[in-house]
Ligand SMILES: Nc1ncnc2c1ncn2[C@@H]1O[C@H](COP(=O)(O)OP(=O)(O)O)[C@@H](O)[C@H]1O
């Protein structure tokens with residue numbers, strides 16, 4: 001049987017809950033062979049980001065070349081890209097692979113408030129990376145930065161999704177984790193044919209949400225790599241992140257990571273029952 005392969009182009013989180021580490025753990029859980037291009041190393045744990053160390057550009061280019069020259073990638077995702085120089089370099093490289101589905105997670109700020117992307121990089125994000133994306137997955141503050149106005153309601157999320165789609169991303173998923181809805185965690189997906197879908201789950205009372213965005217987009221990438229449609233991939237991603245938040249791991253002393261095993265364990269338990 002063919003082994004499905006995917007790549008994440010992102011930053012390393014020494015705390016293991018977000019970034020490259022979350023992506024590879026998620027790929028593994030979805031039975032996808034994970035490869036990586038590390039753009040920056042962060043000294044990070046559940047309490048915050050203590051340092052950011054970008055990898056020299058040549059190192060990033062060589063990783064890109066090494067991975068793409070050898071692996072049969074079913075899908076690729078981007079995460080923390082640091083600044084406009086990395087954004088442009090990654091976009092220029094990915095332009096050569098228009099047939100590989102690309103998920104862009106426009107990582108800007110960590111939950112603790114640390115900036116993971118230079119403000120000046122927003123212009124390049126919109127002009128170079130967004131038009132290449134099969135799917136872009138901003139959270140609410142990231143979507144507000146992209147559309148340059150506030151998003152206060154569900155109607156605003158729908159309008160913003162159309163605005164982001166006009167920037168060139170075929171499909172847009174606006175995540176509602178930062179929203180005011182205290183009962184539900186509700187995301188909005190606008191697909192390339194103009195159809196909108198709400199994906200809602202219960203909102204859990206937990207501080208263990210470090211890396212939710214990375215994990216969600218990595219699961220979607222893994223499913224796209226298997227040839228699933230964007231809607232199927234996002235539905236699986238939502239179920240994966242719901243289980244990962246619900247079944248929290250009591251790890252670290254701050255905003256802890258999600259449970260990457262939870263969804264697979266639930267699936268295997270159901271298989272055993274049937
Ligand atoms: N407390 C929570 N309970 C349940 N789901 C949540 C919670 N917080 C976030 N989510 C969900 O996790 C996913 C990632 O959301 P979000 O927090 O908005 O992204 P990010 O991690 O990029 O900031 C979304 O599906 C969102 O609805």
Ligand SMILES: Cc1ncc(COP(=O)(O)OP(=O)(O)O)c(N)n1
Nearest residue numbers: 011018019110111210211212213214
């Ligand atoms: C190295 C690195 N990349 C991305 C993030 C942000 O991840 P995200 O999934 O948005 O989760 P939070 O940090 O918001 O909890 C990160 N922290 N580090």
